[in-house]
Amino acid sequence: MLPATNQRVESHTCEAINREIAEQTQSRIAHYSTKSSREISERLRELDHEWDIERALECNASALAFSGVMLSATVDKRWLILPGLVTGFLFQHALQGWCPPLPILRRMGFRTSAEINEERYALKALRGDFERVNSSDSGQRDPRAAMAAAAQ
Template sequence: MATAAAVDRVQNHTSEAVNRMIHEAMTERLVYFALHPGKIDERIDELDREWDVERALEANASTLALAGLAAGIVADRRWLALPVFVAGFLFQHAVQGWCPPLPLLRRLGFRTQHEIDQERYALKALRGDFQKVEQAMGRLQKTMHEQRV
């Protein structure tokens, strides 16, 4: 299970203005879906396909590293510096939760998996999913009580 520090490290290394922008956009979406509950399923499907900031960072880094490697082999060996820098950025991100491309990705709206999950669970609560769990737990407790009696 991820610790609170691991979950928050990208947010901790993101400017407060960008974090606020991401949070406010989510809040606006939740208000919209509270008013249009019939569209919640579609939004949850979109969230299942949304790329989090880690995936975007990894995809971009691997693309740049492969391009630098190819250019280094085909064109000029100096291009081999690109994969070295990219690997350094990925290592820095793994250790610190920050790397130079991260602020740009966050400004573009890429969210952490935790932020995506927050919206998903809020939508499920609006849809009433957790009431179903509570009802099932109540039936289970009743059945267990009846079996003891």
Template sequence: MLPSTTSRVERNTADSVNRHIRQQTEENVAYFAENPHEIERRLHELDHDWDIERTLEANAAALSLAGITLGATHDKRWLLLPAAVTGFLLQHALQGWCPPIIFFRRRGIRTSKEIDQERYALKALRGDFGGLPASGTASAHERASKALMMVR
């Protein structure tokens, strides 16, 4: 059976890497809980973050074009590169894993779900949703923890 679309990358990523990505998100939210005047800027940055899917697609396209170009102009054996890349892309689509995933995830490239968790936690801190204590009634750490719990 194929894994679900929303969890397949995380399920195929080392626990230590997932933990590091989660910790970085928690640190980001905690920072903005203490600096709410910067939330708008961070939300704008998140709108421009590349998720793992976009990163893999761009990587696969660039390698495929390079392989086709080199195959057409230098040596036909270069055509093995786009064949391998296409296989990896199919493997990723079906299983949520392919060799480049290890490289990109270790560098902190997140899934769209992971990016959205930070986005919605920040929106909760900003007051877009009900159920979050006001900044004067709870510490920034408590508000950040509550915001993250709300979006998980």
């Protein structure tokens, strides 16, 4: 059975690393709880540019595969084994959430998109983005306000 998409990486990461990443996120959220809306917005812009683990794996895999193809074309055909291995590991990662570089990248601090979004939505809540969702007049929720808060 394949793991859930949003749990693939965490389930194949050492618990100590997962805990460290979670603690760092909680620490950043606590830090920004005393900051202004402008400073929180700056952090949210930083999060928009943070590479998640998937992007890092895709970049590394494509660079290695391309290098293998180029080396096979210019040096020795045996270099074709490199893109074969890399694409096999990338396929394994897509299905299971694990591949050889995953533990290294996680130790380097690469987070999943879910982990990044957890920080993003906590910061948005601190900034007050979700207060507009509940209409105080009618007691009903405003779906447009919910979409606007989620998109900010």
